[in-house]
Amino acid sequence: MPTQLLAVLLLCAAAAPGLRGAPSSPAVTCDGGGEAAAASLAVRHINEHHEHGFKFKLDEMQSSKIEHVPGGCHFDVNVKLMQTDCHVTNPKPADQCDFMMQSERGAVATCNSKLDVKGGVATVTSHQCATRPELSNSEMVATCPDCPALLPLDDETGVKAVEEAVKKFNRESNHQNYFALMEISLLTSGYIPSVGTNTWLKFALVETVCPKNSRILQQACTPRCPDRAHHAFCESSYTHSTGELGAVTCEVYLPKNTEPLEPGAQEPACSAGFHGSAEASACTARLGAAEPSIHPICPFPLAVQLPQVPQLRQV
Structure with a gap:
């Protein structure tokens, strides 16, 4: 027997009650009152494209603008997100996760998201976030010296x-x-x-x-x-x-x-x-210079440079 206990908890999104997926969000419409639905879609999009660190959850919708265009509208939404205690690999929907307590040293993100609504379908076209610790170490000492x-x-x-x-x-x-x-x-x-x-x-x-x-x-x-x-x-x-x-x-x-893999098939x-x-x-x-103690939210979309394929010289 090991001298120290290794506690392993198996969680399965398909079987555990309450983990069958996030409830469907209200549709983003160009009529009055669509801002909250736009913010909800923006946060879900951010989590779906956040591939490291912890999931985030909406803390506050700070502002929103809507521009009506032929066939739909554009939303410009600013939100404040707080880090949860769920890692990105956790199957639990972010809105079922708990915010990290201040003493746990979580992060906060302020994000701008842009959305297009055309033909009743809403699409997030970009997001940009500034991610930082909720409190710096010096701020934390002043608030909680023992943390x-x-x-x-x-x-x-x-x-x-x-x-x-x-x-x-x-x-x-x-x-x-x-x-x-x-x-x-x-x-x-x-x-x-x-x-x-x-x-x-x-x-x-x-x-x-x-x-x-x-x-x-x-x-x-x-x-x-x-x-x-x-x-x-x-x-x-x-x-x-x-x-x-x-x-x-x-x-x-x-x-x-x-x-399961087919018999004889390789992984x-x-x-x-x-x-x-x-x-x-x-x-x-x-x-650029990201905070070294946290996993920042990456911008979307990212311009990824693919490796160059050498061209054969014709003779």
Whole structure:
């Protein structure tokens, strides 16, 4: 038996009550009162295109404008969003997630979204968000001196602790395949009397194609396609004075696609996850100097530069 408990909760969008999908939103119309529906559609669109970090939920609609055009209208909506406690891999609809408490060091985003309504059909054409911590570390000290401080997501101690936590998860889980680190989602640090400095870890895992009895190095195991993979969102802690990792507790989410492969068929190959994608590079380029402790909402649409195919020289 492991000395520390690994709590794994299986959640399935298809089976669990209340997780059958978000209720249908009211239609966006060009008549009076369409602003709230436009804001709701804008937030849903933002979450659908937010591929890292946590889901967001509407906190306040700050302003909206409508321009009537032949056959429809244009909306320009400004909203304030607050980060929830649901990771983007969590199948729960965002409006069923809870806002992060201030002490949990969540993020806030102010977003401008533009929508076109033509023939009764509403389409989000763009969104642009400024994402930041709800409070900076200095603001948090003034409000709650005992609350944890945000750390950069590449903090050396935090990264090493997460790597150990991933190994611990794979040792103690009963899953058939290895899981790999998908991302570090949040790192915080604080001082506990009689214990010393602690770093708290929140991170996401994705199932790989490698069976646990495989001799392949875990670093070489590629993730399963997003719709076929189990995902996990985990928390743990690291005590600096003792160098000990705490219990690793995780929620594990079932794959969206559970169709078995045909006999003899190979696992389909998929592109790298968001953090190694062209979209991530384009997002970084558009945002410039992003806050290092949070996952920002990327602009939409993104101009992704595809790799150039060398042209054969004709002779």
